[in-house]
Amino acid sequence: MSRFVDRVVIHAAAGNGGNGCASVHREKFKPLGGPDGGNGGNGGDIVLVVDSGVHTLLDFHFRPHAHASNGKQGQGSNRDGAAGESLELKVPDGTVVLTEHGEMLADLTGNGTRFVAARGGRGGLGNAALASKARKAPGFALLGEPGEEVDLILELRSVADVGLVGFPSAGKSSLISVLSSARPKIAEYPFTTLVPNLGVVNAGGSTFTVADVPGLIPGASQGKGLGLDFLRHIERCSVLVHVIDCATFEPGRDPMSDLDALERELAQYTPALGGSLAERPRLVVLNKIDVPDARELAEMVRPDLEKRGLPVFAVSTASHEGLRELSYALAKIVEEDRATRPTLEASRIVLHPTAVDDAGFTVLDDPEEEGGFIIRGERPERWVRQTAFDNDEAVGYLGDRLARLGVEQVLAERGAKPGCPVTIGGVTFDWEPSTPAGIEMVMHQRGSDPRMERNTRVGAAERKAAKIARRTPSSDDPSPDEQEAEEQQ
Incomplete structure (x- = not known):
């Protein structure tokens, strides 16, 4: 038996980019x-595509994890790595x-969206793309970014034009079955409809769709019954139809009280797509008038x-x-x-230029490190990952x-101060002021940098001097001559 699933959680993991090659x-x-x-090749994307042949989210209920393929690593002889294949869901x-x-990130309507x-x-x-006047033969390449x-x-x-709402057993399923070719389950007990039903109606030269949702009861907007789970299916409707059972024998039930209860539930429900269900055009259908008492009522x-x-x-x-x-x-x-x-316009790309005074990063005090x-910033964090x-x-x-x-x-x-911790993208450095960028660098061995070695020596000397300065003089401390000899070493 097929299942109707209208809400799922998916875990989407795009592909990682391939590493560049140092050759x-x-x-x-x-x-x-x-x-x-x-x-290196770019990683594949995870893309959601609207398909008119799909009517439920059942596939994601059983397979919630989606992984795109990774990009391939670059190779020598200027060969770029292959890009990962995007996964379309x-x-x-x-x-x-x-x-x-x-x-809300997106509202996907229309086949092919x-x-x-x-x-x-x-x-x-790769190092071929990193070559410059300062680095004629780079001995490194950039890493690929994670997806x-x-x-x-x-x-x-x-996506329905008309939504049928009403109490359980009010005749909504029977109504959609005679208005369209839909064949929902119909039985003489409440909550026969457990999933929304859609039907297509032809009236003269017009064609529209009708949605039948499970019956509402007082408190449905707060989660009672099945109404809260399926009220979302009438959010897009142009008109709401109150189906009133005029042949019910339940105590305390009559058409006016049923209508008031339905109106309260619609007013209390807040659609995620905006607006209010209570503001939609509505009409009333008094059903089951084939029963003499119902016709009279x-x-x-x-x-x-x-x-x-209200039209009746x-x-x-x-x-x-x-x-x-x-x-x-x-x-x-x-x-x-x-x-x-409003007429839907063709998709277009909106460019938001960066502000003139935007440095591209912000510097914050670290609350955990004195x-x-x-x-x-997007660029500094991306550079660290690479x-x-x-x-x-x-x-x-x-x-x-x-x-x-x-x-x-x-x-x-x-x-x-030199040696203070600086964190970028989850990586912490001991900050050492380096040679200003943009000057001509001295030739060095591939894979090395003279500034790194100098900063290492300078940093070690400063930490050693600070350690000596913090020590309290005692009889066991070396003499000044011994300290000078130790520092020279």
């Missing part, structure tokens, strides 16, 4: 062939994408309902009485609503990039 061209009689390392029309905190749920990581540059990993909530909100309450400004239709799903008038009235309301909707700082810290030349290149961005200048203005 030097080698050929007979050409000892200085130059760098020829290729770039088919979703039904009307799917809403939410964050785990309930923030696409949304990138998780972006693949960028591939790292995005996100937890998303997918909710299906049916329908004629009795019709004037009171019309005083509220008395129908019988058994004898089909009044159905033709109802279908044409619904078609008219739907056509009027479609005429007032005298420490935290650097936040750096291989087992290669001194790669670390020196990172220092140059940060210096050109102005990070070192801001740290100096904030009073940073």
Whole structure:
């Protein structure tokens, strides 16, 4: 038996970018062939695509994890790595994408609509792309970035023009079965409908869809019964139809009290797509008038309902009485609503230029490290992820990039001291002011950086001097001559 699933949580992991290659061209009689390392391939994306052939989120219920393929590593001879293949996930029309905190990211309507749920990581540059006047033959390459990993909530909100609401056993399923070719389950007990049913209705030259949701009871907007789970399926409806059972024998039930209870539940429900269900056009269907007492009751309450400004239709799903008038009235309301909707424009890209005074990063005080700082910004954090810290030349290149961005200048203005901890993207450094970026570098061995060695020696000397200064003089301390000899060593 097939299952209807309209809300799932998926774990989307995009592909990682491939690492760049650090290679030097080698050929007979050409000892200085130059760098020829290729770039790494980009990781694959996770893409949600609306497919008209999909009607439920059942596949994600059993397979909530989605992984795209990784990009391949670059190779020598300027060969770039292959990009990872994007993974397309088919979703039904009307799917809403939410964050785990309930923030809406996308409302997917229309066959073929696409949304990138998780972006693949960028591939790292090879040393051929990193060659410059300062570094003619880089001995390092950039690492590929990890792909995005996100937890998303997918909710299906049916795309229907007309929504049927009413108490259990009011005849909603019977009504949709006679208005359209839908064949929902119909039985003589409450809550027969456990999942929303959709039907297509043809009335004259108009075609529209009708949604039948499980019966509402008082308190449905607070989670009682099944109403809260399926009220989302009437959020897009142009018109709501109150189906009132005029042949019920339950004590305390009558058409007016049923209508008031339904109106309260609609007013208390807040649609995620905005607006209010209580503001939608509504009409009332007095059902089961094939029963003599029900017909008499329908004629009795019709004037009171019309005083509220609600169109009223008395129908019988058994004898089909009044159905033709109802279908044409619904078609008219739907056509009027479609005429007032704004025309959808073609997709376009909106560019948001960076502000002139935007440095691209911020410097914050580290609450956990006294005298420490935290650097936040898209570019600094991305550069740290791309750096291989087992290669001194790669670390020196990172220092140059940060210096050109102005990070070192801001740290100096904030009073940073040599050796203070600075955290960027989860990696903590002992800050040492380096050679200003942009000057001509001295030739050095591939994979090394003279500044790294100098900073290591200077930092060690300063820490040793601070340690000696903190010590309390005692009879066991060495003499000044011995201290001088120790420092020279």
